[in-house]
Amino acid sequence: MLVIKDLHIAIDGKEIIKGINLEVNAGEIHAIMGPNGSGKSTLASALAGREIFEITKGTVTFKGENLLEMSPEDRARKGLFLGFQYPVEIPGVSMVNFMKTAINEQRKFKGLEPLSASDFLKLMREKQELVGLHAKLTNRSVNEGFSGGEKKRNEIFQMAMLSPDLAILDETDSGLDIDALKVVANGVNKLRTKNNATIVITHYQRLLDYIVPDYVHVLYKGKIVKSSGKELALVLEEKGYDWIKDETE
Amino acid sequence: MDSESHTYELKNEFIKLYQQNADFLNSNSGPLMNEFRPKAFDDFVKLGIPTTKNEAYKYTHIEEYLKGNYEVEFSVDPFRINLKEIFKCDIPDLDTYVVLMLNGSYYYDNQMPSLPDGIIVCGLNEASVRYPEIFRMHYGKYADTATDGLIALNTLFAYDGVFIYIPDKMTIEKPLQIINISYSFRNLRITRRNLIVAGSGSSCNIVFCDHTLCAHNYTTNSLTEIFAAQDANIEVTRIQNENSLSSHISHTFFHQEERSSVTSNTISLHGGLIRNNFFARLNGTGCESNHYGLFMGDDNQHIANFTYINHAMPNCTSNQLFKGILDENATGAFNGKIYVSKDAQKTLAYQKNSNLLLSPAARMNSKPHLEIYADDVKCSHGATIGSIDAEAMFYLRSRGITEKEARQLLMYAFAYEIINKINIEVLRDRIIDLVDRRLRGELSRCNNCHIHCQ
Ligand SMILES: Nc1ncnc2c1ncn2[C@@H]1O[C@H](COP(=O)(O)OP(=O)(O)OP(=O)(O)O)[C@@H](O)[C@H]1O
Ligand SMILES: [Mg+2]
Numbered sequence: 001m002l003v004i005k006d007l008h009i010a011i012d013g014k015e016i017i018k019g020i021n022l023e024v025n026a027g028e029i030h031a032i033m034g035p036n037g038s039g040k041s042t043l044a045s046a047l048a049g050r051e052i053f054e055i056t057k058g059t060v061t062f063k064g065e066n067l068l069e070m071s072p073e074d075r076a077r078k079g080l081f082l083g084f085q086y087p088v089e090i091p092g093v094s095m096v097n098f099m100k101t102a103i104n105e106q107r108k109f110k111g112l113e114p115l116s117a118s119d120f121l122k123l124m125r126e127k128q129e130l131v132g133l134h135a136k137l138t139n140r141s142v143n144e145g146f147s148g149g150e151k152k153r154n155e156i157f158q159m160a161m162l163s164p165d166l167a168i169l170d171e172t173d174s175g176l177d178i179d180a181l182k183v184v185a186n187g188v189n190k191l192r193t194k195n196n197a198t199i200v201i202t203h204y205q206r207l208l209d210y211i212v213p214d215y216v217h218v219l220y221k222g223k224i225v226k227s228s229g230k231e232l233a234l235v236l237e238e239k240g241y242d243w244i245k246d247e248t249e
Numbered sequence: 250m251d252s253e254s255h256t257y258e259l260k261n262e263f264i265k266l267y268q269q270n271a272d273f274l275n276s277n278s279g280p281l282m283n284e285f286r287p288k289a290f291d292d293f294v295k296l297g298i299p300t301t302k303n304e305a306y307k308y309t310h311i312e313e314y315l316k317g318n319y320e321v322e323f324s325v326d327p328f329r330i331n332l333k334e335i336f337k338c339d340i341p342d343l344d345t346y347v348v349l350m351l352n353g354s355y356y357y358d359n360q361m362p363s364l365p366d367g368i369i370v371c372g373l374n375e376a377s378v379r380y381p382e383i384f385r386m387h388y389g390k391y392a393d394t395a396t397d398g399l400i401a402l403n404t405l406f407a408y409d410g411v412f413i414y415i416p417d418k419m420t421i422e423k424p425l426q427i428i429n430i431s432y433s434f435r436n437l438r439i440t441r442r443n444l445i446v447a448g449s450g451s452s453c454n455i456v457f458c459d460h461t462l463c464a465h466n467y468t469t470n471s472l473t474e475i476f477a478a479q480d481a482n483i484e485v486t487r488i489q490n491e492n493s494l495s496s497h498i499s500h501t502f503f504h505q506e507e508r509s510s511v512t513s514n515t516i517s518l519h520g521g522l523i524r525n526n527f528f529a530r531l532n533g534t535g536c537e538s539n540h541y542g543l544f545m546g547d548d549n550q551h552i553a554n555f556t557y558i559n560h561a562m563p564n565c566t567s568n569q570l571f572k573g574i575l576d577e578n579a580t581g582a583f584n585g586k587i588y589v590s591k592d593a594q595k596t597l598a599y600q601k602n603s604n605l606l607l608s609p610a611a612r613m614n615s616k617p618h619l620e621i622y623a624d625d626v627k628c629s630h631g632a633t634i635g636s637i638d639a640e641a642m643f644y645l646r647s648r649g650i651t652e653k654e655a656r657q658l659l660m661y662a663f664a665y666e667i668i669n670k671i672n673i674e675v676l677r678d679r680i681i682d683l684v685d686r687r688l689r690g691e692l693s694r695c696n697n698c699h700i701h702c703q
Contacts, residue, residue, distance in 0.1 A: 048647050052639075076649035088644040092662025101658065102648040109649070141662075142644075158648060 007058035018222035034219035079165030148175035185210030279377030296398035308582035314496035345426035376412035417448035507533030546579030
């Protein structure tokens with residue numbers, strides 16, 4: 001589904017991602033871990049099309065197409081979803097209007113008619129329940145005044161609404177209490193099929209108890225320095241990153 | 250020729266125009282209106298048309314918009330057209346008392362069915378004769394001709410407009426909708442003069458809609474004096490939607506007595522030049538005075554808002570919020586003043602102007618001004634000029650929303666804060682639709698015109 005080859009990403013001329021190779025297939029869950037500042041969010045945002053990140057080298061194909069040539073909206077409409085580490089507050093844009101526009105733009109792209117008002121509301125309700133997002137939040141402006149945890153839940157809600165083929169969840173677990181973590185993980189698991197894939201970026205093994213990854217990668221100083229099965233997360237939890245740093249330096 | 254001599258020529262043109270028409274104006278208007286003309290004449294001769302040297306008009310080249318070839322009509326209904334046939338209000342669900350104004354005059358065929366008892370709505374000219382007591386007490390009392398050449402000019406040529414009187418303790422549930430229509434077969438100068446008197450404890454909601462129905466040049470100088478007696482509650486919404494050739498200068502004076510509450514909300518959708526001057530005098534304790542504005546400009550439009558909130562008495566609150574969205578070569582200006590006299594303790598006065606510039610050529614000048622002589626007050630002002638937030642833009646696009654649609658959502662979100670202050674729900678919904686279409690560039694200037702201008 002996603003094939004990344006020798007990807008280099010820079011911002012303001014400074015190289016942050018320094019040659020990454022990664023292949024994600026349908027049905028798989030990949031976890032990316034790594035110390036602060038190693039470039040996890042940079043990779044995620046660049047894959048979603050944030051223009052400030054410059055691709056200086058390498059290729060990325062998504063479902064066989066050149067991802068790097070697409071606009072952010074086309075990436076989304078082709079089935080890519082980014083759960084933001086820091087979701088943006090947008091005062092004045094209501095959640096309902098935001099989701100209605102997003103859904104209908106995606107439908108238009110697929111040549112489908114806009115969703116009727118009642119079907120849309122039904123979908124909203126169904127997905128709200130799935131991720132335990134309080135209904136009152138969908139009456140507010142996008143993320144405005146949401147608590148940290150509410151913002152993260154809202155990301156999962158949006159994912160559920162848009163049902164992407166590939167979801168990249170950037171620290172969607174941080175800021176969540178244990179109950180919320182379970183709900184969110186449960187949401188991800190329920191949405192999981194053999195046709196979609198997920199990349200979870202996290203600092204905590206805890207999440208991986210609920211969302212069980214097929215692969216765990218360690219990103220360090222802009223490179224994937226270790227890839228292994230889910231047991232790697234346990235080792236990291238216990239030993240931290242120092243041993244990997246020692247190994248690579 | 251430099252602009253000084255331009256203004257000088259223009260001034261002489263107006264003086265000549267007055268001298269030629271003084272007899273007509275004086276013989277067709279009530280004596281209570283005519284009384285004001287000699288002083289207005291002297292003041293205009295002294296002041297002339299304001300230039301950019303005048304601090305209040307620093308960013309607006311008024312003379313550029315006023316010169317040119319124009320006709321002036323003083324008689325009411327030069328052709329007795331059936332306005333109702335050519336004009337249909339675009340707000341069908343809005344249940345209002347509709348008052349049509351044609352080229353500054355009260356339309357002869359306005360029917361005001363079943364207005365609640367004691368409420369008066371009629372032409373200003375008619376009111377000056379039929380209701381001399383009310384007229385004498387308020388006309389020309391708030392708009393001082395010695396302060397601005399354009400106020401003097403309006404008073405000099407004042408002929409008609411709308412007159413509204415709400416008796417004490419009276420509430421009109423339905424809004425009064427005053428539709429100002431410019432319609433002619435040639436370029437026209439229009440002078441309009443309104444007077445609104447709200448008795449103590451009364452409450453009303455007034456909507457002004459400015460429309461041009463033809464593709465001619467119109468320059469309008471309109472002035473509205475509004476008196477809010479104690480405990481009165483007045484909400485004024487104004488929708489400005491005129492053609493690109495039109496220039497509209499409006500002056501609105503609010504005179505507020507004890508505990509009165511005034512909210513004005515001005516939505517500038519379209520026009521060549523729009524210059525709005527707002528004055529509020531908080532003349533009693535415990536007043537509330539809110540002044541909101543939303544303006545959208547593109548092409549070579551110029552939109553300027555000027556405010557002067559005079560806190561003359563203690564314990565009053567004023568709020569000002571003006572937001573602008575400027576695209577292409579549009580220019581805008583906000584020039585706002587809060588004046589707090591030394592007796593006006595416990596004043597709360599806030600002023601804010603935020604602007605969104607969509608193109609590198611669009612320009613905005615924002616100049617807040619506080620003049621405070623009392624010590625126990627809370628005042629603040631602020632201005633921001635920015636472009637569309639890139640992070641918000643990316644967030645929306647990352648959900649599959651096109652760049653165009655995402656921009657639309659963000660512009661609309663910016664505008665919504667002002668629209669949301671309108672209390673009449675159907676009007677608010679209608680304005681939401683108009684603003685949405687305006688921001689998409691789909692708003693037809695003649696959407697409610699059933700005649701075809703060539
Ligand atoms: N917009 C930006 N401008 C300049 N530098 C940036 C920008 N965004 C990221 N960086 C830099 O790139 C590096 C990687 O940051 P990134 O946010 O990708 O790290 P991360 O692995 O997600 O960290 P964390 O675990 O703290 O979320 C950091 O040194 C950061 O300062
Ligand atoms: Mg990060």
